[in-house]
Amino acid sequence: MAAEEESTLTVVVAMLANLGIAIAKGVAGLVSGSAAMLSEAVHSLADTTNQVLLLVAVKRSAKVADERHPFGYGRERYFWSLLAAVGIFVGGGVFAVYHGISTLVAGGGEHGHYLLAYVILGVSFLLEGASWTQAVRQLRADARRRDRSFRDQLWHTTDPAATTVFFEDSAALVGLLVAALGVGLHQATGEHAWDSLASIAIGLLLTVVAYLLGKENRSLIVGESADPRLQRGVAELVAAYPEVTKVDELLTMVIGRGEVLVAARIDLEDDLRAAEVEALARRMERDVVAAHPMVRHFFVDVTADGAEPAG
Numbered sequence: 433m434a435a436e437e438e439s440t441l442t443v444v445v446a447m448l449a450n451l452g453i454a455i456a457k458g459v460a461g462l463v464s465g466s467a468a469m470l471s472e473a474v475h476s477l478a479d480t481t482n483q484v485l486l487l488v489a490v491k492r493s494a495k496v497a498d499e500r501h502p503f504g505y506g507r508e509r510y511f512w513s514l515l516a517a518v519g520i521f522v523g524g525g526v527f528a529v530y531h532g533i534s535t536l537v538a539g540g541g542e543h544g545h546y547l548l549a550y551v552i553l554g555v556s557f558l559l560e561g562a563s564w565t566q567a568v569r570q571l572r573a574d575a576r577r578r579d580r581s582f583r584d585q586l587w588h589t590t591d592p593a594a595t596t597v598f599f600e601d602s603a604a605l606v607g608l609l610v611a612a613l614g615v616g617l618h619q620a621t622g623e624h625a626w627d628s629l630a631s632i633a634i635g636l637l638l639t640v641v642a643y644l645l646g647k648e649n650r651s652l653i654v655g656e657s658a659d660p661r662l663q664r665g666v667a668e669l670v671a672a673y674p675e676v677t678k679v680d681e682l683l684t685m686v687i688g689r690g691e692v693l694v695a696a697r698i699d700l701e702d703d704l705r706a707a708e709v710e711a712l713a714r715r716m717e718r719d720v721v722a723a724h725p726m727v728r729h730f731f732v733d734v735t736a737d738g739a740e741p742a743g
Contacts, residue, residue, distance in 0.1 A: 439490050439593045439689075442570045446597045447483030449563040450476045450604075453556045460552040463545050466618075467535040468611035468630040469552070471528035475607060475638060476556075478523025479600050482516035486593045489513050493688060503729065506688015507653060513592040514649040520600065521642035528635030536628035546619050553612045557605065564601035570594045578659075588659065591689040592649055603641045607634045658684035658692040662724055666694055669723055675701050675712055680735065692726045697733040709734055 454476035461469035489512030497504040571594050575585035589595055614630025617623070657663065663684055671679045678699040685693045700709065717730045 438570050438573065439591055440487070442566050442594050442597050443483050443486045443490060445566045446563040446601065447480055447487070449559040450479040450483060453559055453604075454480055456552045457556060460545070460549050463548060466549055466611075466615055467531055467627050468614040468634065469549055471524075471531050471631040471634050472553075472556070472604075472607055472611050474527045474531075475524040475604065475634065478519050478527075479604065481523065482519045482596070482600065485512045485516040485519065486596060489516075490593055503687050503693065504691065506691050507686075509689060510592060510649045510652040513596055514646060514653065516596055517642050517645035517649060520603075520638055520645065525635045525638035525642055528631050528638060530635075532628045532631030532633075532635060535631070536625055546615060549615050550612065553608050553615075557608050560601050560604045560608065563597065564605060567594050567598040567601060571598060580659075587648070590652070590686050590691070592645070592652070595648070596645055599641050599645055603637050607637060610634055610637070652686060655685045658686060658694070658726070662692065662726060665724060666696070666720055666727070669720060670696055670698060670716060673712065673716065675704060675708075677701060687728065690726050691728040692724075693729045693731075694720065694727050695731045695733065697735060699735050 454473055457469055457473035457476055460466070461473050489509040492512070493506050493509035495501075495505040495508075571585050571589070572582055574589060574591065574594070575582050578585060580588075586595060586598065610630050610633050614627045614633075617626035663682060666684075667679055667682045670676060670682070676698050679696060680699060681697040683695045687693050700712070704712070713732045713734070716732060720730050721727050
């Protein structure tokens with residue numbers, strides 16, 4: 433399966449799972465009056481909206497480069513993913529904390545129907561687990577293609593779709609356990625405060641997730657450098673040419689999923705003619721792209737004092 437199709441599948445699976453879960457949690461929360469259940473319902477609804485944003489990100493970032501955007505639309509993926517992170521914070525974290533505090537202060541909350549709440553939480557856990565498994569499957573496949581660990585892929589991927597789904601679903605699974613704990617303690621003690629505290633805990637968890645995702649997408653939007661291994665590989669390849677006396681500087685920037693721009697400033701032998709410099713630059717670009725397919729654009733700035741001007 434193509435990488436782009438895999439990303440789309442991961443997002444669609446998460447979206448459908450969260451939509452069903454949001455409806456079920458909402459019904460259970462309204463019937464039982466559980467603050468934690470209602471917080472989880474809003475959390476799942478926010479996740480569903482975020483998956484729509486991620487679908488937009490995947491599709492729009494695949495647009496072909498044009499005159500207005502000569503380097504393509506790859507980084508648009510990070511803009512929409514950043515909006516999804518904001519959605520997690522506002523639609524999930526803020527609401528859960530607010531609702532938990534309001535029920536804690538005002539009193540009330542859970543008023544029976546515990547079995548219904550447990551059943552919904554159990555089914556939700558299974559559906560979230562299926563979505564989480566798909567995200568893990570994609571991240572592991574991408575890690576194998578990049579020849580790096582799962583952890584490195586998670587924190588240094590150029591595709592935030594799978595990472596966002598992974599963190600969303602991980603938070604959802606933990607949130608479901610917290611919600612079950614809150615309902616259970618309320619049932620066992622009769623104290624509604626446990627349910628409210630569970631809602632607050634869920635909100636704080638979502639806030640942390642939103643911050644981590646927002647920070648990563650912000651870095652990619654601003655212009656993040658490529659994997660250090662790719663930088664070293666390109667620098668070593670360029671320096672290996674006999675005509676190159678020194679690689680003064682190598683700049684890289686991620687411009688989309690699996691797409692990198694590279695600019696190299698190099699010193700050349702002083703006796704090279706202009707035609708030879710041009711031929712070297714073309715050969716260098718061809719070799720770099722062949723050795724590192726992620727390099728979509730390669731530019732060379734030659735500082736050879738002795739190179740004759742073209743023409």
